Amino acid sequence: MKKASLSLLLILLVFSSCSKQVDLLVHNAIVYTANKDFDKATAFVVKNGRFLEVGGEELVEKYKPVSVVDARGLPVYPGFIDSHCHLLELGLNQFKANLRGTKSIEEIVDRLKKHQATSGQNFIQGIGWDHNDWEIAELPDNQKLNEAFPDNPVLIERVDGHVLLANKKALDMAAVDETKKIEGGQIIKKKGRLSGILIDNARHLLDPIIPKFNREQQIQALITAQNICFENGLTTVDQAGISKDEILLIDSLQNKDLIKLRVYAMIENKKESLDFFFDKGGIKNNYLNVNAVKVYVDGALGSRGAALKENYSDAPNHNALPIISKDSLNSIAQLVLDNSFQMNTHAIGDAANQMVLDTYNVVLSAIEDPRWRIEHAQVIAKEDISKFNPKIIPSVQPSHAVSDMEWAKQRLGDERIKGAYAYKDLLDWSGVLALGTDFPVENVSPINTFYAAVTRESIMGASQEGFQMKNALSRYETLMGMTHWAAYANFEDKEKGSIEAGKFADFVFLDRDIMTIDIEELPLTRVVATILNGKIVFSNRL
Template sequence: MRKNKKAFINGNIFTVNERMKWAESIITSCGKIIFVGTNSQAQNFIDDDTEIIDLNGKLVLPGFIDSHAHLILGGFYLQGIDLSTAKSKTKFQNIFSDFIKNHKSGWIKGGNWNHQLFDKVELPTKEWIDEITKGIPVFVHRMDYHMALANSVALKQANITAETSNPVGGTIEKDESGEPTGILKDKAMDLIYKILPTPTTDEYQNAIQLAMNEAEKFGITSVHDISYKNHFAELQKFEREKKLTCRIYSILPIELHKNIIKSEIICPFGNDKLKIGAMKAFADGSLGSSTAYFSEPYEDDKSNYGLAMEILSSGKLSDWAFECDKHSLQLVIHAIGDRAISEVIDIYESINKVHGNRDRRMRIEHAQHMNKNDFQRLYNNNIIISAQPYHLYDDGPWAINKIGNERLRTTYAFNSFLKNNIRLCFGSDWPVSTFNPIEGIYAAVIRQTSDGLNKNGLISEEKISVEDAVKCYTINAAFASFSEELVGSIETGKFADFIVLDENIFTISSEAIRDVKVEMTIFNGEIIYSLKK
């Protein structure tokens, strides 16, 4: 017979609760935590209806909360071509040759390539893969999803030719003769998106299940999901079948805000496992695609300041943001370059002045390259920063070539955010980067880069402690989704979402953190993942 209570005893429990940081036991019932404290105190709650789980002194943390991920995209990514290991043109082509052996028809998607890691730093072109992929359309993204490569078949189907003009907010790369190279940046990718076949419900549901499996393995019990067309509908179907094993705070495209307002939905709206949370917009592109929007030009291209999205440059983003705020819709805006960040702060500052103070929890996603004068403005306007620490590991080796030493000093400025009392939460941006929060904690604490050359850490003064990094993945992320009373710490009355690690990240060396594994994931009081199994 299934028992109604569980007692997790003999643990080394970091609660993230300032009133009681450490505990030994947790008692759960009906999906909630009903006791946190010492082993001896726990005995008062243990009876014949209690299942006892001995933690054997292992470290317990609140379930990780990923404040920025693309769940369904990630599920599809796991099924596509993986070009992340390509370090040369030859390796790039070989991966395609191997993949195509088992893929004879339909679009080839996926990608995750990074030309900055090629032995010769250059963008791939359609000619690299046309001969290999005859008759099969290809559209594979760079790791940041702000640039993608299409082969000639895909370009033809999308009617992209030498005569096709750049869309506003996007670039069609062309060679010296004026022919498209196959590289499409930002809004130019929409030309392909609109002809891609819509996945079936079965394909969507399979992608969600694959994403859930990954979340369980990495101890992620809540996700702020950047949801695109059809995603929220498919997540609802999955939730109604009671298959969700993490709580999802769905962030919808800001272009849909009028629909939300017209529907009289007051966000957050939903249940404890799936909610509509906020509206997402883009102010600029990415550093790796040279489309992050800066005040000064790129070091490797003095004619390029990056790419402001059309809604930012036209003033539409400001108008939409005001309208969202008027109807209490949380704002979540992507901004990577310093000028994009400054202009988003301008918008948020204006909203606070015009609409008056209230608990808005406006967010800037990424905020990778700060103007040093903007830290105080972030604090003054109660703006939350949602950052992805593992991007530092990926981008570190080549960022200096794009922005130079001076701008590098305020890149991934995690410690500066915290010192300026700015609320900082962490996420992955999966599948752009690893979904594993342990690797994110490692990156934030040690600030090592993928080339291994920054032994003391890239901008070492921006390192943060393990405790602060854990808070960024738990209680701070909960706050960013108005969920701090429900999740984010191990406290009586909160949902029983917590994890057990195989090593203590507070006591091992910083270098060893990245090898730590989640031994057990508990969601809603149930053990949904066990490393031993």
């Protein structure tokens, strides 16, 4: 592999007076435009933050650029889009104990003690544990937490964000006892005693006692998260479920040029936030797009919170009900439609997906181009897959397939697993896919997404062969799902998602061509530079 460090040293050139003045010329590149014909080019010019013309080396003589980049054969792609993520949470996690990779509750306790010692926090929070990685893959109880932290409230969140483990101190502060019940959630007991495990809506019983992050911490978190995104070649992120105040904070930071990352924000399904943006008519400018509502129908498969048509194969007496009724879902869908907003619904289990598909197809029957989305679309029964159509876009996360493949079959059994993580089947019915990561649940890297979609293998090399390879995506389909189709799913395909004249000059240089290199080389791919509006926002010169 040629070692090209794109010392994107910008060389000032002087051309004849007859040349057209532009801000930037990039040439001698392998340019994947990701336009509708998937054309390739070698050069393009940028003016006022947008692509002016895309073509070949003839552009070198045609234009008078302020700056020029000789890419020296490096590949260039449209700026990557993460179609489902949690930007603010990514940044806020720096204030919590990192519990990823722990193998037992004892190891969790050890990390929490170290975190408390360095942070000085009295209210202890942790994120990222996954009991499926433990020798005994069972949800823990809070006994060890109670012993280690009798006087400090402790809340630790499972990697999927759908399960909390709370110690006794935290439960007492929130007045959660054995008699407490909640619709759309589970309060797990062991031998009649609270275990500390709270699933889905039950998690919100602890909300009143959780210290709020102040404005300065939130600003720091957003800037940190933005920098991580730029380092990974992301120029747009789809923030899944966010409050009115958090959206307005992002807007204010973008107006001050502190946040340059483009954000497509899905409004949380809460009355205050919905009323505000329905009355306002959303927000749409070059950096912020607020015209979608995020709705939850069920929980996560890993914590057995996904709503299935039949009981779990590894828990024959257990199933999870949807966290919202069908009538409520219909009402929300009609409200969203009446206000001319987009609806993006979280659905993991086959029962949840059936409910969303049936609702969408009725509500959207007379709407020509709604682009309503199903976030995750993880388990689809064979009788429901044909309910997908161009009006309904699956927004999926290929990294979930490879993260879950070691235990998903246990949850679903031999037959249901065939309809799980079925990305190629979904693409065939809907015509497009929007690809994301769900970070910080998964790694931020679009390269991980690309590798998982194409190989159906873990980038860590844990698997021996691809998981259900008939639903692997081609490299073309994967790149489109991270660029053009992702923009289409946001109603932003006229302004981004491909390298075409008139669109934002958002693009990324990689150190090798992910469309042609050997599959084994994909995990080695590095971002050389990320460009937004024709300006460098990240450069790796090493």
